[in-house]
Amino acid sequence: MKTITRIKAHFLTCFIALLIYRILENKLDYKYTNTQIIEKLREMTVYEEKGSGYSPAYVRDDLTDYLHEIFGFRTDYEINTYENFKKIFDKIKK
Numbered sequence: 001m002k003t004i005t006r007i008k009a010h011f012l013t014c015f016i017a018l019l020i021y022r023i024l025e026n027k028l029d030y031k032y033t034n035t036q037i038i039e040k041l042r043e044m045t046v047y048e049e050k051g052s053g054y055s056p057a058y059v060r061d062d063l064t065d066y067l068h069e070i071f072g073f074r075t076d077y078e079i080n081t082y083e084n085f086k087k088i089f090d091k092i093k094k
Contacts, residue, residue: 027070032063040064046075053081 021034028037040063046054058064060076068074073088 028063028066031066036063040067044075046080049079053079054085055079 021037024037025032025034032040040061043058044064045057047057049055054075055078056076058076064076068076073091074080075088
């Protein structure tokens with residue numbers, strides 16, 4: 001019985017991931033492939049500046065700018081304060 005539950009859970013996880021990729025492709029007007037989107041999201045890392053917030057550790061390009069525009073927040077300017085990231089997380093939860 002546990003094996004069937006695990007298989008269903010794995011299928012559901014894969015299905016949700018695929019759905020998210022398709023939604024992102026749609027929101028980006030199909031200008032980028034899911035491979036390009038995944039690679040870019042993996043590159044979009046930030047470093048924590050203790051006591052200040054987070055600074056971007058990636059290079060901006062058309063795709064990052066488009067993602068920021070669509071989702072209504074930016075992570076590519078200087079240091080983002082802890083408060084700013086909290087606002088972003090709160091916005092995502094809605």
